[in-house]
Amino acid sequence: xxxxxxxxxxxxxxxxxxxxxxxxxxxxxxxxxxxxxxxxxxxxxxxxxxxxxxxxxxxxxxxxxxxxxxxxxxxxxxxxxxxxxxxxxxxxxxxxxxxxxxxxxxxxxxxxxxxxxxxxxxxxxxxxxxxxxxxxxxxxxxxxxxxxxxxxxxxxxxxxxxxxxxxxxxxxxxxxxxxxxxxxxxxxxxxxxxxxxxxxxxxxxxxxxxxxxxxxxxxxxxxxxxxxxxxxxxxxxxxxxxxxxxxxxxxxxxxxxxxxxxxxxxxxxxxxxxxxxxxxxxxxxxxxxxxxxxxxxxxxxxxxxxxxxxxxxxxxxxxxxxxxxxxxxxxxxxxxxxxxxxxxxxxxxx
Amino acid sequence: xxxxxxxxxxxxxxxxxxxxxxxxxxxxxxxxxxxxxxxxxxxxxxxxxxxxxxxxxxxxxxxxxxxxxxxxxxxxxxxxxxxxxxxxxxxxxxxxxxxxxxxxxxxxxxxxxxxxxxxxxxxxxxxxxxxxxxxxxxxxxxxxxxxxxxxxxxxxxxxxxxxxxxxxxxxxxxxxxxxxxxxxxxxxxxxxxxxxxxxxxxxxxxxxxxxxxxxxxxxxxxxxxxxxxxxxxxxxxxxxxxxxxxxxxxxxxxxxxxxxxxxxxxxxxxxxxxxxxxxxxxxxxxxxxxxxxxxxxxxxxx
Amino acid sequence: xxxxxxxxxxxxxxxxxxxxxxxxxxxxxxxxxxxxxxxxxxxxxxxxxxxxxxxxxxxxxxxxxxxxxxxxxxxxxxxxxxxxxxxxxxxxxxxxxxxxxxxxxxxxxxxxxxxxxxxxxxxxxxxxxxxxxxxxxxxxxxxxxxxxxxxxxxxxxxxxxxxxxxxxxxxxxxxxxxxxxxxxxxxxxxxxxxxxxxxxxxxxxxxxxxxxxxxxxxxxxxxxxxxxxxxxxxxxxxxxxxxxxxxxxxxxxxxxxxxxxxxxxxxxxxxxxxxxxxxxxxxxxxxxxxxxxxxxxxxxxxxxxxxxxxxxxxxxxxxxxxxxxxxxxxxxxxxxx
Numbered sequence: 001x002x003x004x005x006x007x008x009x010x011x012x013x014x015x016x017x018x019x020x021x022x023x024x025x026x027x028x029x030x031x032x033x034x035x036x037x038x039x040x041x042x043x044x045x046x047x048x049x050x051x052x053x054x055x056x057x058x059x060x061x062x063x064x065x066x067x068x069x070x071x072x073x074x075x076x077x078x079x080x081x082x083x084x085x086x087x088x089x090x091x092x093x094x095x096x097x098x099x100x101x102x103x104x105x106x107x108x109x110x111x112x113x114x115x116x117x118x119x120x121x122x123x124x125x126x127x128x129x130x131x132x133x134x135x136x137x138x139x140x141x142x143x144x145x146x147x148x149x150x151x152x153x154x155x156x157x158x159x160x161x162x163x164x165x166x167x168x169x170x171x172x173x174x175x176x177x178x179x180x181x182x183x184x185x186x187x188x189x190x191x192x193x194x195x196x197x198x199x200x201x202x203x204x205x206x207x208x209x210x211x212x213x214x215x216x217x218x219x220x221x222x223x224x225x226x227x228x229x230x231x232x233x234x235x236x237x238x239x240x241x242x243x244x245x246x247x248x249x250x251x252x253x254x255x256x257x258x259x260x261x262x263x264x265x266x267x268x269x270x271x272x273x274x275x276x277x278x279x280x281x282x283x284x285x286x287x288x289x290x291x292x293x294x295x296x297x298x299x300x301x302x303x304x305x306x307x308x309x310x311x312x313x314x315x316x317x318x319x320x321x322x323x324x325x326x327x328x329x330x331x332x333x334x335x336x337x338x339x340x341x342x343x344x345x346x347x348x349x350x
Numbered sequence: 351x352x353x354x355x356x357x358x359x360x361x362x363x364x365x366x367x368x369x370x371x372x373x374x375x376x377x378x379x380x381x382x383x384x385x386x387x388x389x390x391x392x393x394x395x396x397x398x399x400x401x402x403x404x405x406x407x408x409x410x411x412x413x414x415x416x417x418x419x420x421x422x423x424x425x426x427x428x429x430x431x432x433x434x435x436x437x438x439x440x441x442x443x444x445x446x447x448x449x450x451x452x453x454x455x456x457x458x459x460x461x462x463x464x465x466x467x468x469x470x471x472x473x474x475x476x477x478x479x480x481x482x483x484x485x486x487x488x489x490x491x492x493x494x495x496x497x498x499x500x501x502x503x504x505x506x507x508x509x510x511x512x513x514x515x516x517x518x519x520x521x522x523x524x525x526x527x528x529x530x531x532x533x534x535x536x537x538x539x540x541x542x543x544x545x546x547x548x549x550x551x552x553x554x555x556x557x558x559x560x561x562x563x564x565x566x567x568x569x570x571x572x573x574x575x576x577x578x579x580x581x582x583x584x585x586x587x588x589x590x591x592x593x594x595x596x597x598x599x600x601x602x603x604x605x606x607x608x609x610x611x612x613x614x615x616x617x618x619x620x621x622x623x624x625x626x627x628x629x630x631x632x633x634x635x636x637x638x639x640x641x642x643x644x645x646x647x648x649x650x651x652x
Numbered sequence: 653x654x655x656x657x658x659x660x661x662x663x664x665x666x667x668x669x670x671x672x673x674x675x676x677x678x679x680x681x682x683x684x685x686x687x688x689x690x691x692x693x694x695x696x697x698x699x700x701x702x703x704x705x706x707x708x709x710x711x712x713x714x715x716x717x718x719x720x721x722x723x724x725x726x727x728x729x730x731x732x733x734x735x736x737x738x739x740x741x742x743x744x745x746x747x748x749x750x751x752x753x754x755x756x757x758x759x760x761x762x763x764x765x766x767x768x769x770x771x772x773x774x775x776x777x778x779x780x781x782x783x784x785x786x787x788x789x790x791x792x793x794x795x796x797x798x799x800x801x802x803x804x805x806x807x808x809x810x811x812x813x814x815x816x817x818x819x820x821x822x823x824x825x826x827x828x829x830x831x832x833x834x835x836x837x838x839x840x841x842x843x844x845x846x847x848x849x850x851x852x853x854x855x856x857x858x859x860x861x862x863x864x865x866x867x868x869x870x871x872x873x874x875x876x877x878x879x880x881x882x883x884x885x886x887x888x889x890x891x892x893x894x895x896x897x898x899x900x901x902x903x904x905x906x907x908x909x910x911x912x913x914x915x916x917x918x919x920x921x922x923x924x925x926x927x928x929x930x931x932x933x934x935x936x937x938x939x940x941x942x943x944x945x946x947x948x949x950x951x952x953x954x955x956x957x958x959x960x961x962x963x964x965x966x967x968x969x970x971x972x973x974x975x976x977x978x979x980x981x982x983x984x985x986x987x988x989x
Contacts, residue, residue: 064891066887066890066891091895095893095895096893097893098890098891098892098893099891099892099893100893103891103892104888104891106884106887106888106891108884111883111884111885112884112885112887112888113885113888114885114888114889114903114906114907115885115907115981115982115983116903116906116907116980116981116982117902117903117906125889125892125894126892126893129892129893129894129898130893161982161983163982163983174888177888177892181892181893488667488670491663491667491967491970492667492670492671492963492966492967493921493924493925493962493963493966494921494925495922495925496924496925496928496958496959496962496963496966497674497959497963499925499928499943499955499959500674500675500678500955500956500959501678503947503952503955504678504681504682504952504955505681506683576792576793577792580793580795583795584795584796584797584925584929587795587797587929587932588928588929588932588943588944588947589944589947589948590947600795603795603797603798603801606801607801607932607933610801610804610805610808610809610816611808611809611816614805614809617798617801617802617805618801618802618805620798621794621795621797621798621801621802622798624793624794624795624798625790625793625794625795625798626793627793628792628793628794629789629790629793632789632792632793633789636789
């Protein structure tokens, strides 16, 4: 068996199947995560993109089992980490998984770090809590890792408090904190929003390096298409709790097969793919979860909408045009979307 | 009912649902109404007792031996009699006026002084503000009750001393409150425009700011009326303030203490009256102005 | 940090100075010349004359104040009409007794307030919220001396489980004097019978104070922890696998305690006032009872002295809390620098 086939035979680092999460009681109709499925293999980066409120972060929290108790809960589906099902686990067992098998990097390094504790304590904590070594060993690992993520003076950083570090440093500290437990999966929630442009580049490069070195499986949650273009191999586009498009990065960018994705891409000028390219091409706003329109959730804002769109909810299906991608759109499913002409193409033609 | 996750869905903001978050107890209009009604009823009863005590009891509070000494509640005497045979319920009822009047005066003094200081500080700003706020800090850094006690003792026994002493320590809370409101007001647009139209500082204060302040004041004052009474009772309890035979609740408790083993009603009911008043008026104020968040601690003095 | 500490100390000294001005003012407010006031009712002519000299009554007011201040520092606090003794001596007797009550009550209160506050913050729902709300409203309405009287009524008069008051039974005598704190002294002397008796007599006064303080303070600690539980860093910690006790103690408490501490120091202020009331209810022979007796007898020297003393304690405690804040919140340390 070659290496690739051997790897293919192993279970994916993260496998999410038909995940559903409801807000406000298990019988509620409000589902920020409504039948989401995807896999992330070792060494692969999967990006989930969408506007605020699409369900991206809720998906991440559902995977981690960190949903606000009493407010939201997972009501269906399955999450497996390296083949082991974790979605049904009790809190205690889930605790043993968090930090060491699957790590979550929150969006805001400022509020995400405890202001009253030193960096050293917070970074070594995953190892200490999961009893993976003595204090000295943990400290050594932390120093090493802090250096790797690009912090200039690790011993000094360890002694410092979060407020004494710059934004970029804090983000790196967060990263180190997530990686120290050697997780198989890293969920990065908006890793580039809180830092300046230069640091963003560095962070992205850092993530790419770490990934190739350790075969880390990464789930990237972002609304920044520039980042997606740089390091993601697979893309999921979410809208109102559902995945509306799912395919390789190339396919989604070059031949998007869902009107929502097209709308998102329209504003992006890929000639100068700078980080922080925002997604605001579309009119209107995402719907309230309790107030979803009948049929396709995107239909009110969709320029290709037909009658069937306001009647039946479209399922993810292969489209005649795209390669191996999936799209949840009635029009696309029968090949009714016009060929995609990106702004870039338009310009080069002009 | 708003929940954080819902807010996230509304769009435009990054989702930040939190882990151990739970739905905050919704302040439904229903519970507020209950508060206002119950609180209002309690306060009304006390007001009647203060203004027209004869309506609530036919007994004379000063009539010695209208019944046997320290008789238990029941049979002719609703709350029994005290050590001198006086009807105890009548004593309590007639004692309401003294307690309430003192409380009202204290809060009034505090509010007036506080308003003057606070508004001045807020309106003029600069070094005047600095100095005045320092003074406020000063008062708040000292144990009010103890100082009031000393002052009341020095001024001599009697209700007047208590009112002066407590009134003097009561103003800092109001100063801060008003200063805050004035400063918030100063930034409001129509104050700016009023100035543009030529109205002087004083005019601005009167016409634009006072209506806004009124709302915030409500909750504070009702709370304070309760706390003031507790403090007044405290000073009476140690022998300052209203003197026997005035049936002020604090001094009733002082006497009643000697009869703990023999006449429980002499201690239970005066304290109950104090508590009931404080709770009632707090409920009324709370209900009327919506629930103030965690504001129980500020301004409380005992 | 150092500059901040110095600032706070200077402020404390300034406050103390103001207190002495205040008591000096009161001294002159009280009818009769200051010497008579300080000597107390029924003092001998010789004593009054000595005080007149010491207070420098023939000198201008500012010089008098200076003499007064000197006297304070030397603990010349006047004479007590009731005990016929130096006020300073009296204070020496009564202070340890009050301290016993104060320290024990406050310690128990802090432990309960923080513990119960943290525990109840994790529990939510309408019932818990309503309970806290109601107990806060009712609790702050109940005068502390009434709580004491009620406890006395129940546990002494009705149930007969606990004594009515005093520090010891009427026939018993205290342990050999070392500190003046009976619990300590009897332990030192190995006199466990007295120890037990003192403890028994402490139950009701301590319970009174603790209940009265909890009724109000619990809400604030609960609110503080409640707020912290919702901060983003808590989720980060949970994402790392931190949970339970470690989460609460190591991560949350440090942040939650800051607002709690300011409340605690505020409540200590109330405590100082309440000691007088509680000691009166239970005839606990400390400074509070001394104050009460002095008021009954129009004995002013002790009243003034106690005012200075209590204010001093309050100022010192506040100073200590001010200095503790930066220790808890590292962000404050740098801000002061």
